[in-house]
Amino acid sequence: MIFILFFVGFILGIIYALIADEIPMHLKEVPLKENNSWILNLFIGIINALIVLISYYAYGFSYDFLVSLIVAELVIIIAITDFKYMIILDSPLILSSLTVLGLKIYYYDFKTAGLALLSGLGLFVFMLVMAILGKKIFKKEALGGGDIKLAGVMGIIMGFRLGLIAIIFSSLIALPYALATIMLNKNKEVPYGPFLISTMALVFIFSDKFMNLVNLLTSF
Numbered sequence: 001m002i003f004i005l006f007f008v009g010f011i012l013g014i015i016y017a018l019i020a021d022e023i024p025m026h027l028k029e030v031p032l033k034e035n036n037s038w039i040l041n042l043f044i045g046i047i048n049a050l051i052v053l054i055s056y057y058a059y060g061f062s063y064d065f066l067v068s069l070i071v072a073e074l075v076i077i078i079a080i081t082d083f084k085y086m087i088i089l090d091s092p093l094i095l096s097s098l099t100v101l102g103l104k105i106y107y108y109d110f111k112t113a114g115l116a117l118l119s120g121l122g123l124f125v126f127m128l129v130m131a132i133l134g135k136k137i138f139k140k141e142a143l144g145g146g147d148i149k150l151a152g153v154m155g156i157i158m159g160f161r162l163g164l165i166a167i168i169f170s171s172l173i174a175l176p177y178a179l180a181t182i183m184l185n186k187n188k189e190v191p192y193g194p195f196l197i198s199t200m201a202l203v204f205i206f207s208d209k210f211m212n213l214v215n216l217l218t219s220f
Contacts, residue, residue, distance in 0.1 A: 012069075017045070019092070020077040021041075047076075052072075063104075063108075070157070074096055078194060093153050100153075104116055119156065120153065122160045127151040127152075150193060158204060162210055163203075166199045169199045174192055
C-alpha cells in the first residue's frame with residue numbers, strides 16, 4: 001500500500017510540474033522561458049509522494065486526505081506558474097473548487113457545500129475590494145485576478161474565517177520579500193500567489209489550532 005501511494009503521489013507530482021510549466025507557454029500574454037529541469041520535476045514528484053504518504057498516515061482515506069491532495073496540487077502548480085510566469089491558471093482553480101464541492105456533497109451534504117460556496121464568494125469579494133482599494137492607493141495593480149480567484153478557492157476549501165486568517169498571514173509573510181524586491185528592483189512585480197497558497201496549506205494542516213485562535217480572538 002505504501003509503495004502504491006508513493007508511486008501515485010510521485011506520478012501526480014510530475015504531472016502537476018509539467019502542467020505548471022507547459023500550459024502558460026501556450027498563452028499569448030506569457031513570455032517564453034526555458035522548461036524546468038528534469039531534476040526539479042523529479043524533486044517535485046518525490047515531495048508530492050511524501051505529502052501523499054503523510055496525509056494518508058494522518059487522515060486515512062477520508063475527506064481530509066483527498067482535500068489535502070488538492071491543496072498540494074494547488075501549491076505546486078501555483079508556486080511554479082506565479083514565480084516563473086507571474087500568472088495563476090484558471091483551470092486548476094476551477095477544477096479544485098468543483099472537486100472540493102463534490103467531496104463536500106458526498107461526505108457531508110448539499111448545505112455544507114452551499115455554505116462553502118458562500119464562504120468562497122465572501123473571500124472573493126473581500127479580495128476584490130482590497131484590489132480596488134490598493135489600486136487607488138498605490139496607483140497600480142496591487143492584486144492580480146488570479147490572487148482574487150485563489151482567495152475564493154481558499155474560502156471553499158477552508159471556510160471564510162480560516163481563509164481570512166490565511167490571507168492575513170500570507171500578507172505578513174510576503175511583506176519582507178516585497179520590500180526587499182522593491183528596494184533591489186523597483187520595476188519588478190512581486191508574485192503573491194505562492195505566499196497565499198503556502199499559507200493556505202499551513203492553515204489547512206493546523207486548522208484546529210488556528211480555529212482555536214479565531215475563537216479566542218472573537219470571544220473578547
